[in-house]
Amino acid sequence: MTTKIIHFMVNGTLEKAEFGVDCSAADVKDVFRAAAEAGPHHILKMYSMSGSVLNISAQLEANSEDSYYRLEAVASDQQGVRMPKELDAMEHRLLHLESKVLDDVGEPPEAVCDLMSQVESFKKKLESVKHLSWVGLFKEDGDHQLSKRSPKPSSSQLSAHEQQQQVRRKFLNMSSLQVTEEVREHLKTPVFDNWQWEEAEMLVLLQVMFTDLDFLAAFHIQLEVLQNFLFQVFCHYNNIPFHNFRHCFCVTQMMYGLIWLTDLRSKISRIDLLIMLTSALCHDLDHPGYNNSFQINAQTDLALRYNDISPLENHHCAVAFGIMAKPECNILKNLSSDQYKHIRGGMIRCILATDMARHNDILNKFKSIVPVFNFTNKEHQEVLMKILVKVSDISNEARPMAVAEPWLDCLLQEFFNQSDTEKLKGLPVAPFMDRDKVSKPSSQTGFIRFVLLPLFTEVTKLFPALEKHLLEPVRRALDFYSDLERASKQEQEEEEEKKKEGRTAAAGGGV
Ligand code: 0WF
Ligand code: ZN
Numbered sequence: 001m002t003t004k005i006i007h008f009m010v011n012g013t014l015e016k017a018e019f020g021v022d023c024s025a026a027d028v029k030d031v032f033r034a035a036a037e038a039g040p041h042h043i044l045k046m047y048s049m050s051g052s053v054l055n056i057s058a059q060l061e062a063n064s065e066d067s068y069y070r071l072e073a074v075a076s077d078q079q080g081v082r083m084p085k086e087l088d089a090m091e092h093r094l095l096h097l098e099s100k101v102l103d104d105v106g107e108p109p110e111a112v113c114d115l116m117s118q119v120e121s122f123k124k125k126l127e128s129v130k131h132l133s134w135v136g137l138f139k140e141d142g143d144h145q146l147s148k149r150s151p152k153p154s155s156s157q158l159s160a161h162e163q164q165q166q167v168r169r170k171f172l173n174m175s176s177l178q179v180t181e182e183v184r185e186h187l188k189t190p191v192f193d194n195w196q197w198e199e200a201e202m203l204v205l206l207q208v209m210f211t212d213l214d215f216l217a218a219f220h221i222q223l224e225v226l227q228n229f230l231f232q233v234f235c236h237y238n239n240i241p242f243h244n245f246r247h248c249f250c251v252t253q254m255m256y257g258l259i260w261l262t263d264l265r266s267k268i269s270r271i272d273l274l275i276m277l278t279s280a281l282c283h284d285l286d287h288p289g290y291n292n293s294f295q296i297n298a299q300t301d302l303a304l305r306y307n308d309i310s311p312l313e314n315h316h317c318a319v320a321f322g323i324m325a326k327p328e329c330n331i332l333k334n335l336s337s338d339q340y341k342h343i344r345g346g347m348i349r350c351i352l353a354t355d356m357a358r359h360n361d362i363l364n365k366f367k368s369i370v371p372v373f374n375f376t377n378k379e380h381q382e383v384l385m386k387i388l389v390k391v392s393d394i395s396n397e398a399r400p401m402a403v404a405e406p407w408l409d410c411l412l413q414e415f416f417n418q419s420d421t422e423k424l425k426g427l428p429v430a431p432f433m434d435r436d437k438v439s440k441p442s443s444q445t446g447f448i449r450f451v452l453l454p455l456f457t458e459v460t461k462l463f464p465a466l467e468k469h470l471l472e473p474v475r476r477a478l479d480f481y482s483d484l485e486r487a488s489k490q491e492q493e494e495e496e497e498k499k500k501e502g503r504t505a506a507a508g509g510g511v
Contacts, residue, residue, distance in 0.1 A: 170200035
């Protein structure tokens with residue numbers, strides 16, 4: 001047999017397609033894309049009779065008219081993704097603008113350089129993301145490994161590298177003296193708005209956190225080494241929707257806020273504060289945007305390397321110590337070997353504790369010690385450190401709504417990217433990541449009720465001052481999302497009722 005026939009239902013019509021045995025995956029996809037009249041913003045999904053998602057490839061099995069597949073073109077949720085044409089036009093206009101400015105002024109202003117590098121890095125991103133291949137820019141063997149870590153970037157990597165160097169230059173040029181007392185104080189509170197700060201500024205603010213906690217003097221950290229370290233941390237976060245450098249900044253800033261709000265400096269040693277702040281900073285290093293379940297189910301290199309045991313968190317931690325392996329970035333290099341061992345052990349514990357699979361174990365342990373908590377007890381201290389890093393990690397909802405809500409959009413975007421890939425690969429999909437099943441209110445009400453409130457309630461027992469900074473805002477967020485959930489349920493019920501009434505009227509009219 002030299003051809004195979006696929007029967008499929010698309011837009012309510014039963015169609016069939018015939019493929020030669022030697023056709024490529026791209027041919028198959030093209031045929032189905034045309035049949036579904038799919039635009040560039042659509043993702044194709046093929047389902048079997050039993051509802052399983054099928055991989056649209058040359059290996060798609062032939063079927064009969066009675067066992068036809070179902071083809072759907074789903075609108076992608078990739079906000080901000082532009083079409084190559086638009087991207088090209090934008091790039092063209094910028095080049096034109098650049099050459100005009102060059103003629104008039106002699107050198108392009110910084111704003112134009114920034115725009116150029118943003119367009120270039122966005123293009124790179126499109127080239128590197130396989131599941132956005134339908135945009136038409138994906139390069140199978142493209143050099144999409146981030147240039148960040150390669151010592152000699154090739155010319156096509158240069159712009160990403162250049163972009164980072166621009167951040168580095170800005171960071172170093174901005175003296176910490178420029179940070180006003182007002183900002184320094186604001187930085188100590190959960191109402192701090194991360195969205196107002198660009199990357200270089202966030203690096204300056206991280207430097208302020210280290211200096212204002214007196215870490216430089218206490219641990220003999222040279223300013224230049226701290227700056228190199230912070231810059232490398234920045235470089236080792238990926239450009240993904242949620243688990244990016246901005247998330248790292250927010251978690252570290254929340255940890256910093258908690259240290260001040262709980263007056264932790266008077267309760268635990270400075271070396272343990274350094275462990276918590278540095279763990280927060282490093283806790284998601286090189287996150288690929290796909291969670292542990294994905295790593296394990298897809299049998300990725302990380303899952304293989306770490307035997308399915310918290311592959312991501314083990315990796316984040318290994319990357320952190322990899323950065324510090326370079327003397328010029330090693331903020332711990334002037335410590336004694338005992339101090340180094342203590343910090344390494346502490347950071348490993350705190351970073352591994354951010355794996356949500358360990359959440360209940362850690363919270364239950366904490367609950368059991370809260371009534372008898374003793375700040376001089378080593379075991380109690382260690383659990384508290386893990387808990388505070390965990391709180392910092394998942395506490396977006398304790399922030400003002402205007403700060404928290406965009407984070408939820410970013411997280412859902414990352415979840416949807418993962419579930420789309422899982423569907424394409426035929427891997428299990430968690431319902432809370434499925435764009436067809438979740439809404440913002442449904443995601444948050446459960447998470448706040450069953451994860452945030454129990455955690456924050458325990459922490460507040462130990463630190464009553466946190467009631468107004470953590471518990472109260474999170475209760476308000478729960479009310480907000482519960483109201484939205486109720487309203488949307490009511491709307492759905494009313495729609496159903498209307499449909500029912502319509503059907504009854506139609507049936508009555510027919511008699
Ligand atoms: C979208 C929701 C969620 N909401 C958050 O505010 C938040 C902060 N961090 N995270 C969050 N997840 C996660 C990022 C990686 C680990 C933690 N998720 C949680 C999920 C949908 O729904 C639930 C609900 C209850 C229990 C477990 C998951
Ligand atoms: Zn995180």
